[in-house]
Amino acid sequence: MLARFGPAVLGLACGVLALGPALGPGFALRYDMVFVPDPPVRLPGGFPRAVPSDQVVALLSAVVPAEIVQKAILLGLFTLAASGAAALARDALPGGGIVPRLAAAAFYAWNAYLAQRLLIGQWALLLGYAGLPWAVRAAAGGRAGRLTVALLPAAVGGFQAMLVSALTVLPVAALRGGGGGARAVLSSVLRGGAVVGVLSLPWLVPALGSDAAADPAAVAAFAPRADGPFGTLGSLLALGGIWNSHAVVPGQEMPALATARLVLAAAAVAGFVRLGVVPARPAWWPGLAAAACAGVLVACAGAFAPGVPRALIGWWAGFGPLRDGQVYVAPFALAQAAGVAVVAAALRRSMPAPVAAAAVAVPMLALPTFALGAFGRLGTAEYPEEWRRVQAVVNGDPAPGALLSLPWSAYRAFPWNGGRVVLDPATKMFSRPVVWNDALVVGTGGGRRIRVAAESPRARRIGALLAGPAAVPLTGALKREGVRYVLAGGVDENTFLSRLPGATPVYRGPELLLIRL
Structure with missing residues (x-):
């Protein structure tokens, strides 16, 4: 029982410990992690970042309350990641016993990469991260059916999850052991590429038809940064280095903890290299090694050679996903x-069993403040009733037209959410297109700020209208942009309505004002 279910139970325990207060009543809302009550199923606008993840959540929420769906997904991430890493360790060390498998499971379900991406709210990306071990095993086996099943979590996650998976799966398919010559390699790559391509269609098709633009300035804004005393490269080697300092685990920069993580990373890399030189190395080793190196190089490019990704993005917006290079450290993790697992197996052979078993706890001891919602950075909140009322009014109107969400800022810090910064919930709540400001201003230290232009042409046009003289009426211009509703929070009603002659306020609440044009 322990050998079969132990890694999954350990992953679930890691999830409960890491999420902590985020498992309480309500929604966990932080940065890009936005779940809403009764989410509608609707087609995306602009670049399809939340496709098909939003649609899957909406379908599940029609059966189970959305807040339960969120908690199940978050706990499932940890469980799937841990059990997959343990299965990979079993491939590498068939007679190694349960300790190496549990050590691999604990490391993969409790590290800086997972913690930072969770704290920035990228749960959809983490679906791909969680399924990555299973996808690697399936790609090494050369069976398209198994690879399709293994990539389903990434397919639900969407573009970032699938790109990270493709970076890993295709080299594994190309370099898997067994020989067969160039024709067999090509056939394996084609099968893997076909599976990746088909599962990417839900986001790839709308992406190719989107008029969204990518700003090369985003490379500097989202480049990896140091989150400890060992610089950017040391942070990346220890699986950290995210660009947002508010996504760093509390105390992560402490020298003792940073040193422990770097030593653990060095030992893990040495163990992985040792695994590659044994005669019976697993079939996935060459491909995973290549993918890990490629991922680290992509991350380093943003930090140390930003001209390369800037030039690529300037040439074609399709290279836009390269801007957040730290994402691609996943295969290295x-x-x-x-x-x-290799290090734990060596300890098991040379040390008493209890000492070797203690290796399972090392990843948690190296990042202890990931526990309890990163010491309170994750929590839950209930939407005020006025949000539900506005949602009912807008979604109950059959007339076409978009909703414009104000204030003109992508991220908010609501008092009812404990002051935690979160993407505007209006982007997820309504069955009609939502126009919002997808431009970003990112501070880089020393008072310097980088502005990343909006991707949506309509958002850029409406932003210019809102920035115009206060005496200029907006009603006609907004109607020409296809806007039917304006949802405004924290504005002076009389002053704002003076810019919308002929508009009708249809809901007034303590926080929200809904206006129909």
């Missing part, structure tokens, strides 16, 4: 998890 999986390689380290396999290396940790």
